[in-house]
Amino acid sequence: MESSTLARATRIPGAVQSARVLLAAIAISHLVTAVVLGIDRSALRDQIASQHPELAATEVARSATVAVTAGAVFHGILLAVCLLTAWKLATARSWTRRLATVSQVLSVVFSVVSWSSSPMFHAVIPAVGAAQLLVVALLWTPSSAREFFAKRT
Incomplete structure (x- = not known):
C-alpha cells in the first residue's frame, strides 16, 4: 500500500505539487484572516467609525459584527475550497x-474589494494575490501540468 502511494505521488508533476503547497498556504492565510478579524474587532470598529462619523456607536458595533461575520463566512468558504x-488536484x-x-x-478579484474597504490587510493582500495567480499559472502553463490533467480526461 505504501509503495503505491509513493508511486502515485512521484507521478504528480512538480508544478502541480507546488500548486498544492501554495493552496495549503493560501488556505492558512484565509484562516488567519478570519481569526484576526474576530480578534481585532476594535480596530474594525475604529475604521468604520472614522469612515462614517454620522453613525451612532451601536450602529458602528453592529456594522463591525456584520463585517466580521461576513468575513468569517467568506474566508471559511475559501479555506474549504x-x-x-489542494487535496483533490492529485487525482488529475x-x-x-x-x-x-x-x-x-x-x-x-475580491481582494480588490478588501483593499479598498479597509487597510487592515494591506500588508498581505499583494503577497496572497501573487500566490493565487502563481497557482493558476502552475496549473495551466507547464506542459507537464497540462499533460497530467489531459491523461485523466
Whole structure:
C-alpha cells in the first residue's frame, strides 16, 4: 500500500505539487484572516467609525459584527475550497483544476474589494494575490501540468 502511494505521488508533476503547497498556504492565510478579524474587532470598529462619523456607536458595533461575520463566512468558504482543491488536484481530474483556477481568480478579484474597504490587510493582500495567480499559472502553463490533467480526461 505504501509503495503505491509513493508511486502515485512521484507521478504528480512538480508544478502541480507546488500548486498544492501554495493552496495549503493560501488556505492558512484565509484562516488567519478570519481569526484576526474576530480578534481585532476594535480596530474594525475604529475604521468604520472614522469612515462614517454620522453613525451612532451601536450602529458602528453592529456594522463591525456584520463585517466580521461576513468575513468569517467568506474566508471559511475559501479555506474549504483551497483545502479541497489542494487535496483533490492529485487525482488529475479536470474539475479540480478548473475549481482551483476559478476560486483563485475570483479571490484575487475580491481582494480588490478588501483593499479598498479597509487597510487592515494591506500588508498581505499583494503577497496572497501573487500566490493565487502563481497557482493558476502552475496549473495551466507547464506542459507537464497540462499533460497530467489531459491523461485523466
